Amino acid sequence: MAAFAEGVPCWVDVTLPDVEAGKRFYGELLGWTFGTSAPEYGMYTQAFRAGKNVAALVGKPDGRMPTAWSVYLATGDVIGTARKVRDEGGTVITDPVRVGDFGTMAVVADPGGAVFSLWQAGSHAGFEEQGVPGSYGWAEVYTRAPERVDAFYEAVFGFRVEPDEGAGVPGVVRWTPRGRPAGAEHAVGGRGLISAGYPTEMPAHFLTYFVVDDCDEAVAITQQLGGRIAIDPVTTPHGRSSVVIDSQGASFAVIDTRTRGDAATA
Template sequence: MAVFPEGVPCWVDVALPDVAAGKRFYGALLGWTFGPAAPDYGSYTQAFHDGRNVAALVAKPDGRMPTAWNVYLATADVFGTAVRARAAGGTVIMDPVRVGDFGTMAVVADPGGAVFNLWQAGSHAGFEEQGQPGSYGWAEVYTRAPERVDAFYEDVFGLRAEVDDEAGRPDFVRWVPRGRPAGARHAVSGRGLISSGYPEEMPAHFLTYFVVEDCDAAVAATGRLGGRVAIDPVTTPHGRSAVVVDNQGASFAVIDTRTRGDAPHPEGPPA
């Protein structure tokens, strides 16, 4: 069973009004297949790529809940991590709770308001495949409180903030786990800035990236499947990526990591 270091994204799931529609959308876009729904866990439905689990879809229990992708950060001690999160200025929205024998989770908001989940693995460690087309590739948090947020993730998880000079994003940092050398290849996630160009009502949030064979083809397929483009494709030193919205309103990014160039990431607001 894979072991994910502290603070490393180990799982993602999406809360949707209509799980069946989500299965059709992500099955066609990312080539996912799906296991049976788990009625005891909100019809939680595992997604697989080439037989390996890569994500999950879950029915929203309340229409007021956001339709959104959720990021889980690994921890070996969810109770201790929740205590550190409070001490570092975060908010524990849901105290740690066991999820059968799968593991123990908690829901936390960082000091800037971005919500994420903690995950202490039981029988479910997290991704069985990542970094390949059809699977998770990266996560970034976007905030208006960069100094407080960087300090929070360092205090809680030991993640070190480094400026991402390669991508031409002066307001962006990548996070590297404690004990790893500096450099992009050792980074596990990143932090961007919600600048003045974005709508005032945009909340702090995590953005999940999925790897695809061809960014432009994935963007075109998103439109055909009822989704839309939020940020047009751009080629950067890390790959060609775009931000899209699925057919129910959940935002995520697609990236072709084999197509690289010199352009910086866009800094304007989503379309």
């Protein structure tokens, strides 16, 4: 598999109190099957769609840890990138550490407080499948410090920050890696705003989107499985999406990229 370009989201995993319950939830919702859990890595369990890896589930070693999806951004030099994170006003939460022969990771946060991971690939490059139903589709960071955060991702990863008119929400931008042409088709992620309409206690965070065949059906299945809706389905030029919460409290989004509209509508 070809390596992911610098800064491109290459992997996601979710930390859960109960991995077996997570397997039942995501297996039913997204059609995933699962590999053998690795006890030496916190019961780390890879998820597959049609035999290709698409994400992973991991057990919470500590109840104080958040139940949440994590996004990994690719880097060819995790030590150097972690240094850039510090230099540009971010925080290194966990210094670079090798994960067997799979690769080397670090956990960091941007200047607005949104946590993400860096991944320098070894034998595990990242997604074998993405952009199709049942797999990863998109990631964006939500922040209250847009100017500082935009400058951070430009400096650390070389992203070009462009307005995203297709998002249907004012102030949203998209990221395009260095060397790629401008335009939504070349973007790899984006940045939204935590506006006054959100709870004051909501922290800055990354939101992971998974592609589905039908957004409304996925929302209904989420509720049937014990999850709930955080943001009702809306149709934009990018597709019809909804933010939901799984049966254990982890937030994510589902998006049907084939159902599109000219402006954001319910």
